[in-house]
Amino acid sequence: MGSPFDVAWIAAHLSDILGKLIEHIELTLLAVGIGFVIAFPVGIYCFRHRKVYPPVTWVTGILYTIPSLAFFVLLIPALGISIVNVEVALVSYTLLILIRNVVAGLEGVSEDTKDAAKGMGLTRGQILWKVEVPLALPVIVAGIRIALVTTIGLVTVSALLGYGGLGFFILDGFGNYFATPVLVGSVLSALLAVVADWGMLALERWLTPWRGGGRLQVST
Amino acid sequence: MQPFARAVAWILSPAHWWGPDGVLTHTAEHVEITALSVAVALAIALPAGLYVGHTRRGEKAAVWTANLGRALPAFGILGIVFPFTLSLPGFGFYPTLIAMVLLAIPPILTNTYVGVRSVEADTVEAARGMGMSEVQLLRRIELPLAAPVIVAGIRTSAVAVVATATLAAVFGWGGYGRYIFDGFYQNDTVKILVGAILVAALAVVTELVLAVAEHLVRPARGAAAAGATA
Numbered sequence: 028m029g030s031p032f033d034v035a036w037i038a039a040h041l042s043d044i045l046g047k048l049i050e051h052i053e054l055t056l057l058a059v060g061i062g063f064v065i066a067f068p069v070g071i072y073c074f075r076h077r078k079v080y081p082p083v084t085w086v087t088g089i090l091y092t093i094p095s096l097a098f099f100v101l102l103i104p105a106l107g108i109s110i111v112n113v114e115v116a117l118v119s120y121t122l123l124i125l126i127r128n129v130v131a132g133l134e135g136v137s138e139d140t141k142d143a144a145k146g147m148g149l150t151r152g153q154i155l156w157k158v159e160v161p162l163a164l165p166v167i168v169a170g171i172r173i174a175l176v177t178t179i180g181l182v183t184v185s186a187l188l189g190y191g192g193l194g195f196f197i198l199d200g201f202g203n204y205f206a207t208p209v210l211v212g213s214v215l216s217a218l219l220a221v222v223a224d225w226g227m228l229a230l231e232r233w234l235t236p237w238r239g240g241g242r243l244q245v246s247t
Numbered sequence: 248m249q250p251f252a253r254a255v256a257w258i259l260s261p262a263h264w265w266g267p268d269g270v271l272t273h274t275a276e277h278v279e280i281t282a283l284s285v286a287v288a289l290a291i292a293l294p295a296g297l298y299v300g301h302t303r304r305g306e307k308a309a310v311w312t313a314n315l316g317r318a319l320p321a322f323g324i325l326g327i328v329f330p331f332t333l334s335l336p337g338f339g340f341y342p343t344l345i346a347m348v349l350l351a352i353p354p355i356l357t358n359t360y361v362g363v364r365s366v367e368a369d370t371v372e373a374a375r376g377m378g379m380s381e382v383q384l385l386r387r388i389e390l391p392l393a394a395p396v397i398v399a400g401i402r403t404s405a406v407a408v409v410a411t412a413t414l415a416a417v418f419g420w421g422g423y424g425r426y427i428f429d430g431f432y433q434n435d436t437v438k439i440l441v442g443a444i445l446v447a448a449l450a451v452v453t454e455l456v457l458a459v460a461e462h463l464v465r466p467a468r469g470a471a472a473a474g475a476t477a
Binding site: 089092093094096097098100101103104173176179180181183184187194197198200201206209210212213214216217220221224 | 249250251314315317319320321322323324325326327329330406409410411413414417418424427431436439440442443444446447450451454
C-alpha cells in the first residue's frame with residue numbers, strides 16, 4: 028500500500044485519466060440522450076392519455092429500483108458484456124426521472140394560458156409545441172439535470188463490465204489495494220457530477236429568470 | 248436465458264441456503280448492513296432535519312448537504328472513504344458502514360427538513376394559539392404531518408443502500424455482492440446472476456415494504472405536501 032496520494036502515479040497516468048474522463052462523459056451523454064428521445068414522446072403521450080401514466084411509472088419505477096450492478100449483470104445472458112448492455116441499463120435508469128418531469132412540466136401549464144391559446148385559434152398541435160412544451164421546459168431541464176447526475180454516478184459502476192469511464196480507476200485501485208487511483212476516480216467522477224449539476228442549474232435559472240431558487244428535490 | 252433459469256433453481260435449492268456462503272448468511276449480512284446504516288443515518292439526519300425545519304436555522308447547510316449528496320456517486324463515496332478506513336479494525340465492514348451512512352443521510356435530511364417546513368403556517372399558528380410549547384408543536388403537529396415525506400426519504404435511502412452495499416463485497420465484506428464478485432473472479436455466470444437476482448429482489452421488497460409504511464403514517468386526509476420534482 029503506497030501513500031494515499033501518489034503524485035508521481037497521477038503524473039504518469041495523465042493521458043489515461045483524460046481518456047477515461049472523456050469515455051465517462053460519452054457514456055453519460057449517450058445514455059441521457061437516448062433516454063430523452065424515448066422519454067419525451069412517452070411523457071407527452073402519458074400526459075394526453077392519463078390512463079397510461081400509472082402503469083408507465085410503475086414499470087419504469089421497478090427498473091429504477093433494480094440496483095445498477097445487478098442490472099448490468101442480469102443483462103449479460105441476453106446482451107453479453109458489451110457497450111449495448113451498459114447503455115440499456117443506463118438508459119433504463121433515466122426513463123423514470125425524465126418521463127416524470129416531462130409529465131409534471133406539462134401538467135404545470137395553467138389552464139388559463141391554454142384557454143387563451145385556444146381562443147387565439149391555435150390547434151392542439153400548436154398549443155403543444157408553442158405553449159405547453161416551452162412553458163414545461165424548466166421542469167424538463169430539471170429532469171435532464173437529475174438524469175445526468177444520476178447517470179454519471181452509475182457509469183462508475185459499469186466499470187465492472189469494462190465500460191466504466193473513471194470507475195475503471197476505482198475498481199483498479201480496489202483490486203491492487205492502492206488508494207491513489209481510487210481517489211482519482213472517485214473525486215473526478217464526483218467533480219464531474221457537481222459540474223454537470225451546476226451547469227444544468229444555471230441553464231434552468233436562465234430559462235426561468237422569474238423563479239428564485241427552488242433547488243431542493245424531495246424524493247417520493 | 249438458460250443461465251437465468253439455472254440461477255433461479257440454484258437459489259431455490261435448500262442445499263444452498265445454509266453455511267458461510269449460503270443464501271441466508273448473505274441475506275442476513277446484507278440486511279444487517281442496510282438496517283444499521285439507515286439507523287445511524289436516521290439518528291443523525293432526523294434530529295438535524297427537524298431542527299432546521301422547525302427553527303429555519305442552517306437552511307443553507309441543509310441545502311448544500313442535500314445537493315452534494317445527490318451529486319456524489321455512491322461508488323465514489325465508497326472510494327473516497329476507503330483509503331481513510333484502511334487502518335480501522337474489521338476490514339471491509341467499516342468502510343462500507345461509513346460510506347453507506349453518508350449515502351443515506353441526504354435523502355432523509357432533505358425530506359425531513361422539507362416535510363416540516365411544508366406544514367402550513369396556519370396550522371402551526373393554530374397550535375401555538377392553543378398553547379402548545381415548541382416541543383409539543385414539533386412532536387404532535389409537525390412530525391406527524393411530515394411523517395409520510397420523512398418515510399419517503401427513508402425509503403429512498405434504504406433502497407440506495409441495498410443497491411450500493413453490493414459493491415462493498417470489493418472490500419471483503421459479505422452480502423449479496425459476494426456472489427457477484429466471486430462469480431466474476433471465478434467466471435461463473437450462474438453465481439453472478441444469483442447475486443444479481445437476490446439483490447434486485449431485496450431492493451424491490453425494501454421499496455414495497457417502505458411504500459406500505461409511508462401509506463400507514465399518512466394522516467387521515469393526506470395533508471402532507473406531495474413531493475415536487477423541480
